[in-house]
Amino acid sequence: MMPEGRDFASAQAEAALAVDELLQALLPEPAGHEADLFRAMRHGTLGGGKRLRPLLVLASADLFAVSPSRALRVGAAVEMVHCYSLIHDDLPCMDDDDLRRGRPTVHKAFDEATAVLAGDALLTLAFEVLAAPQTHGDAEVRLELVRGLAEAAGGRGMVGGQAIDLAAEHRPLDLGSVTRLQQLKTGALIAFACGAGAMLGKIGGPLRQALHAYAHDLGLAFQITDDLLDAEGSVAATGKRVGKDAAAGKATFVSLLGIEPARVQARILARQAARHLDPFGERAGLLREIADFVIARGQ
């Protein structure tokens, strides 16, 4: 994944390029009356983005010498789920956002109905990709990936977190509830991405636990940084509308902790995340750099 001497930025750029190429291939534009659906799916997935989740899959798979082409398919599937959730989140009935990654959101570039369907189709395709033989030779591994992604993305994972987020508009949450919300809304998918390397490598036990602990702290550090960017960032820097949480009167890590303590907390969590990687030694260099990268945007 990252030969000695290569820097993080080039490793990230290379991974992003590889994921984009695979997503391109998995989302061909068909002829016929449904062409707009696939254009909308492409618009919602191919428009840049940090590709953090695929990078986590690639980096965790590399710990166990898993073939990158397999890890890439899992990375593409996770990214499809992430992008579908953004498409639906941006809808007028949800966050009502016009801008994403510096471009019009899918319902702005197409229409609301097409955005709903594009999200639905991306979520479905993610499972099709994981279940295909190219993803892993062992059927049990593919099933574990399917179940893992479904659990992380569904009503007891990401979508459950989004539902709590909706409810939070009516009654403000305390720190414990915000933490749980974020662990579901963004943490579950990040944890799946980190755990996917162990699934692909058929690794259980303490090494898998270590990855899980890393993912837990990384997810929270990521979310605190997102809250910091929403409170302090600019549209130009984030490519999306900012100041949303305050405008909606939502409790966030930043509103509950204050800006500076939140920033310190993100640093502590990133350091703690990196420490969980000790059992992997040098091999976990990329995962350590990801932890630095995740909080750097908000420091």
Added chain:
Amino acid sequence: MMPEGRDFASAQAEAALAVDELLQALLPEPAGHEADLFRAMRHGTLGGGKRLRPLLVLASADLFAVSPSRALRVGAAVEMVHCYSLIHDDLPCMDDDDLRRGRPTVHKAFDEATAVLAGDALLTLAFEVLAAPQTHGDAEVRLELVRGLAEAAGGRGMVGGQAIDLAAEHRPLDLGSVTRLQQLKTGALIAFACGAGAMLGKIGGPLRQALHAYAHDLGLAFQITDDLLDAEGSVAATGKRVGKDAAAGKATFVSLLGIEPARVQARILARQAARHLDPFGERAGLLREIADFVIARGQ
């Protein structure tokens, strides 16, 4: 499935009850801030319905002596996908319907954002259910089910059909295009339900082909009947708004063929569907009765 002498109505009622019980069990109402999400998922799935797709899974599985408890799980998964598609279809940005199965649609009983999320979570849960060991002891069978459902439900299946349906509002379709639309929009999931029995029983070859041919004709007969009900039925009889297609200026089998020829065509297709079951002999009695049942509503 249907011992000699039992009538179709009681077989259907028994299957519907069993599916409802399993859906109840798969959709417990959690405590916590996400309770509304699960209430919305239950509202969208447990409100009655003909349960045609689970019945097709049970009846096709019975041809190969598959354990009904396994078939029931697949039936519940297909029904979740069907119900999620109805929840999203009913949204204001799609068909904008207030009534479904004689009750308020999910976005009316809750709100639009919750309806979007409830659909997303149901789709995700369907794959979780299929991938779980209880569904089949053979991992390859579970993977075939996951892939089959994803293909039937995604951009090249049901959602693709819905996208063509959207495009049809702007430019009317001819009979060939309407047929393709319906084969994707409703036919693909019906075909998966019929094929699931063969997947569970690990049956390929001509018997699987026969089921596929049955499903193809049944799906079209079903859709023509739906068009007839939309053109001629009442809200009281269908539990949903009628006359939608004509109001939207959409080309349907009924608008393209005329009412009486459409009715005749549905009968021909149902008879043809039943004939494909000849290789199964007496054992396919329930599937034959389903073909009669599917068109009876519109005759």
